[in-house]
Every structure is written in structure tokens, then in C-alpha cells.
Amino acid sequence: MPFDAPVWRLLSAAASSDPQCPAQAPEGRFHHAGQIAAYASLSAEGAEVAVKRYLNDGVPRVLVPMRLVCDRLADISAEPEASIIWQDIRATGAPSPTWTFSDKARRDGAEAMIYASRSRPDLQHVVVFEPSCLRFVGPVTPFVPKT
Numbered sequence: 001m002p003f004d005a006p007v008w009r010l011l012s013a014a015a016s017s018d019p020q021c022p023a024q025a026p027e028g029r030f031h032h033a034g035q036i037a038a039y040a041s042l043s044a045e046g047a048e049v050a051v052k053r054y055l056n057d058g059v060p061r062v063l064v065p066m067r068l069v070c071d072r073l074a075d076i077s078a079e080p081e082a083s084i085i086w087q088d089i090r091a092t093g094a095p096s097p098t099w100t101f102s103d104k105a106r107r108d109g110a111e112a113m114i115y116a117s118r119s120r121p122d123l124q125h126v127v128v129f130e131p132s133c134l135r136f137v138g139p140v141t142p143f144v145p146k147t
Contacts, residue, residue, distance in 0.1 A: 001072075001073050001075065002070070002071050002072075002073070003068060003069070003070050003073035003112065003114075004067070004068070004069045004070075005042065005067070005068060006042075006065060006066070006067055006068075006137065007040035007041060007042060007065075007066050007067065007068045007126055007134070008040060008041050008042075008043065008044045008046070008047040008063060008064065008065055008066070009038070009039070009040045009041075009047060009063075009064045009066060009134075010047045010048065010050070010051050010061050010062070010063055010064075010143055011061060011062055011064055012059050012060065012061055012062075013059075013060040013061060013062050013142075016062045016064065016140050019064045019066060019134070019136045019140070020038065020131040020132065020134045020136070021038065021131070022036045022037055022038045022131055023037050023038065023039060027090065027096070029086050029096070029098050029127070030098060030099065030101065030102035030113065030115075030127040031099075031102065031127070032095070032096070032099055035102075035106070035129075036129060036130075036131065037102070037127050037128070037129065038127070038128040038131045038134060039125065039126070039127050039128075040066065040068065040125065040126050040127075040128065040134070041117075041123065041124070041125045041126070042114075042123070042124045042125070042126065043123060044063055044065075045123065046117060046120070046123035046124065046125060047063065048143075048145060048146060049117055049119060049120050049123055050117065050125050052119070055145050060142075060143075061142075061143040062140045062141060062142055062143055063140070063141050063142075063143045064136070064138070064140050065137040065138060065139070066134050066135060066136055066137055067134070067135040067137050068112060068126060068128060068133055068134055068135075069133055069135060070111040070112050070128075070130065070133040071111065072108075072109050072110045072111050072112075073110060073111065073112050073113065073114060073126075074101075074104075074105035074108065074110040074112070074113040074114070075113070075114050076101050076105070076113060076114070076115050077114055077115055077116045077124055078116075079101065079115070081097060081098075081101075082098055082101050082115045082116070083115070083116055083117070083118035083121070084097065084098065084118070085118070086098045101113070101115075102127060102129075105129070106129055110129060111128070111129055111130040111133050112126050112127065112128040112129060112130070112133060113126065113127050113129070114126050115127070
């Protein structure tokens, strides 16, 4: 389905000059094996929730308002299996079960995929397979965790 809405990204301050940049980690909830993925949330609050696990790493972050405009969005927000703690499974050497969702969406031609937050199902996040679908809105602001 087509999608055109504001999204927020929490990026390292070092990455703020390129707000379309994909995730730098070689693996994530919805990417592996060299795949491109840019993660964002449908709210600023959701962006903070999404990175809560990583906030103690000492990396200065910025909040970047953007707009996601794409023709083909996959919606897996009703799939509870997409919200599991994938890192624990991956740590055993097994592939993350969440990759089946993004692999299918990519095969079906999706440019992005929406999913529910694991810890706050009332919030939604997106993974963008085609970062050119992200448009910078701004302004970039320093991120100060609320929690």
C-alpha cells in the first residue's frame, strides 16, 4: 500500500549529516547479509522506545524528523512474532525469525515495512529498504532521553 507520513529517526550525532543513512550494524531486527535498512518510528516517543536498549552506550544522539513517502509498504503490525527479542535467538547462532518477515517483504517489492513496537504495542516503527524514500524535514535536535 502507498504510505506518506512523518517519521522520526534517532541517529548518532556523527550520522546527522546524512539522515537517510542505513543502519551501520551488519545485522538488525529486519536486515542481514548486507541488506540495506533504515529504521524509524511514527512518533518521536516511538523513536526513543526503539533505541532504549542501546541508550547506555554513551553515543550522543540526535532526533531527526523526516517524511516517508513510498508506493509499496508492507504492514506486519499485527504479527506478534515480528516483535520478539531477536538478539537472544541470534546469539545462539540461529538466524533471527524476524528476518523471514523482511525477506518476504523485500521479495514482494516493498520499499518499507511497518511493525509494532515490542515493548509498546501502541507505537509503530518502520524499516525502510529504500532510504531514498526518506525525506529530511528537520530540524535536527539533540536527543535527551526522557526515561
